[in-house]
Amino acid sequence: MDIPVSGFMYASDDSDPMHSHRLYITSWDGRPVHAHGFSGITSFDDGHSHQYAGQTEPAPTGVPHTHRYFTFTSVDDRHRHQIQGVTGPAIPYGNGGHYHEFNGFTTVEGSRPHRHHYGGSTGL
Template identity: 70%
Template sequence: MEIPVTGYMYHADDSDSMHSHHLYITTWDGRQLPAHIHEFRGVTSFDGGHAHRYAGTTEPAPSGMQHTHQYFTFTSIDNQHRHQIRGTTGPSIPLPGGGHYHEFSGLTTVDGMMPHRHSYSGRTSR
């Protein structure tokens, strides 16, 4: 059985040594799959005598099927520097009454006059 699918692919700037792409499906069996985003925010771990705040929105992903989101943002400037936050959320986690959220976690880039990094974790918006 063949199911017609359309979508688009983009080059993923992953740290993997292999060349990779991500595929976003936009139609499945003739049905349009709307895309959606989530907000995320939080505070990093306290390292090097300070913490950073961060906030952003995920990249779009298809609705109506299991998926993850890519995310990227910069932290607040504290102690005269900032860090990058980048990663992929976990899979969607359904909420009672509809909707879903994603969990995310990782480590910031190494930055600062005394080079260091912070850990972060949280849940996206509904």
């Protein structure tokens, strides 16, 4: 099954010897797409916590949906963790907008291997 996708490409200014572009999707199957910002602080484990921030992957607007997300935490105690997952379904606000809840555990990292819990809700 083919799903029509439209968007635009942006040439990155990376000095990487491999040529690359970023693709910004603007519609998916004829529907406009949107993304949400998210941020927070992990649980306090092994004597420290980490901050994180990112933006979800785009998803269609106006239909039931979730978003995938991926980011790295700040470097604290000489290491960082990876965060990734899928948000919960859209939760409507009274003004026509919506948000998503998310939570999970980071990857296991550190000189004393450990992980942190994280969670929160996306922005509008």
